[in-house]
Amino acid sequence: MTADVISFPGHAGVVGQPEIEVSAEPDDRLFWSVTTLLGAIDKPALLFWAAEQAALAAVHSESTWRGMLADDDPGCPHTSAASCAVIKWLRDARFRKPRGVRSATDLGTAVHAAAEEYELTGKRPEVDAEVLPFLDQYDRWLQRFSPVFEATEMAVYNPDLGYGGTLDNILVIDGVRFLADKKSTRSVVDASGNPTKPYPEQVAPQIAAYRHAKFAAAWRPRRVERFRRRYYALSPGEEAMAVPMPPVDTGLVIHITPESCEAYPIRCDDEVFEAFLAIRDSARWLYQTSKNVMSAPLVAPGGAR
Numbered sequence: 565m566t567a568d569v570i571s572f573p574g575h576a577g578v579v580g581q582p583e584i585e586v587s588a589e590p591d592d593r594l595f596w597s598v599t600t601l602l603g604a605i606d607k608p609a610l611l612f613w614a615a616e617q618a619a620l621a622a623v624h625s626e627s628t629w630r631g632m633l634a635d636d637d638p639g640c641p642h643t644s645a646a647s648c649a650v651i652k653w654l655r656d657a658r659f660r661k662p663r664g665v666r667s668a669t670d671l672g673t674a675v676h677a678a679a680e681e682y683e684l685t686g687k688r689p690e691v692d693a694e695v696l697p698f699l700d701q702y703d704r705w706l707q708r709f710s711p712v713f714e715a716t717e718m719a720v721y722n723p724d725l726g727y728g729g730t731l732d733n734i735l736v737i738d739g740v741r742f743l744a745d746k747k748s749t750r751s752v753v754d755a756s757g758n759p760t761k762p763y764p765e766q767v768a769p770q771i772a773a774y775r776h777a778k779f780a781a782a783w784r785p786r787r788v789e790r791f792r793r794r795y796y797a798l799s800p801g802e803e804a805m806a807v808p809m810p811p812v813d814t815g816l817v818i819h820i821t822p823e824s825c826e827a828y829p830i831r832c833d834d835e836v837f838e839a840f841l842a843i844r845d846s847a848r849w850l851y852q853t854s855k856n857v858m859s860a861p862l863v864a865p866g867g868a869r
Contacts, residue, residue, distance in 0.1 A: 589799060595721060596847065597787070597794035598729030598773045601840075602766060604847035614658040621657035629653060666694060668750065675699070675748040675820060676732075682706075683716045683733065697822035698748055705818070705825035711735040719785035720777035720809055721798060727844065728796030730785065731774040734812055742816035743775050743832065752823045762817045764830060769840035771815035772832035776840075779806035793851065 622629065629650045666674065674691070675698045681689045682699070691699055715734040722728070733744040745767055751760045782805055786797040815832035818825065 589797070592786075592788075592797040592799050593723065594788060594795040594797055595723065595726050595728040596844070597796060598727055598770055598840075600794045601727060601773075601844050601847040602770055604850050605766070605843055617658040618654045621654055621660075671695070671750065672748050675702075676746060679746060679820075680717055680732075683713050698820050701823065701825035702746075702818075702820050705820075705827065709737050709827070711737050714741070715780075715810070719781040719796065720774050721779055721781070721796065721803075721806070722773075722777045723798065723803070724778060725841070725844070727773060728785075728798070729770075729774055729777075731771075732818075734810060735816075740814070741812045742814060742829070743771055743812040744816040744818055744827070745771055745774075746818045746820060748820040750822065752821050759824065760819070760821060762819045762828060762830075764817075767817045768815065768830050768832060768836050769843055771817070771830060772836040773840045775809075775812055775815065775832045776837045777809045779803075780809050781805075782807050 632650045632653060633647065671694065674695050678689050678691045678695055678699050679702050681687075682703070688699065688703065711733075713733055713735050715731070717730055717732065718734070719728065719730045731743060732746050733742075735742055735744055747762045747767065749760055754760050781802070783802055788795045788797050812832075815830040816827050817830050818827045
């Protein structure tokens with residue numbers, strides 16, 4: 565494994581600096597986060613997962629919801645008043661996690677952080693028992709392919725098209741320069757018993773957006789959170805320090821589970837980028853324009869309703 569920390573030619577900034585959450589400054593320009601934009605597209609697998617969590621709660625926690633049915637709330641609009649609390653409890657099953665177990669998001673963040681530290685330092689970090697099998701699998705993959713890392717955790721921007729984001733890696737394997745993104749999951753097999761794979765409809769436009777960015781940050785990137793949506797802040801001084809986005813040959817998604825790690829080449833060409841731009845336009849409609857297209861109810865002449 566080669567895990568050098570790379571600087572861009574002609575610039576002393578080291579790629580791999582963590583983002584910081586900030587409040588926007590008066591002269592900042594704010595750009596949509598790529599991952600926030602991608603939140604506008606449907607995720608059928610997530611809907612299936614949410615329904616499955618409710619079904620599992622119903623099957624494995626029967627004594628709990630049956631006990632809740634013993635309570636009666638006369639104000640509940642459902643046929644059985646006490647069923648109101650049970651319906652809500654089952655509906656919200658996807659938000660609960662077993663005591664002492666990380667959420668999928670928290671686990672993914674921990675796996676990602678461990679992989680990043682390994683890439684930047686070349687030394688395996690100490691991790692807990694839950695993260696360890698993921699890091700073991702990733703380590704085996706690194707030993708198989710010996711990638712040369714040219715960038716890690718690099719923020720990129722496209723001011724002309726109004727977005728920013730942070731790519732995981734630019735790496736070279738056997739002379740091919742990949743823009744890579746890592747995805748991790750506890751799930752080893754899917755509902756059909758087949759090995760799980762990344763979702764191309766989500767990761768391909770993400771990688772294409774990064775590939776078609778205008779420039780990369782050689783400073784510590786700043787993010788702003790507003791109404792659960794993420795934006796990248798950019799000041800005129802930061803933009804003046806920017807370096808051109810380095811060219812890559814294609815995309816790569818690295819899929820890590822506790823039992824395997826495989827990398828799938830993935831297109832991030834002009835056609836896929838056009839799809840990302842369509843998603844961006846859909847997100848703008850969903851998050852912004854649609855909020856202001858409907859007025860108050862019409863009032864009849866003379867003020868009658």
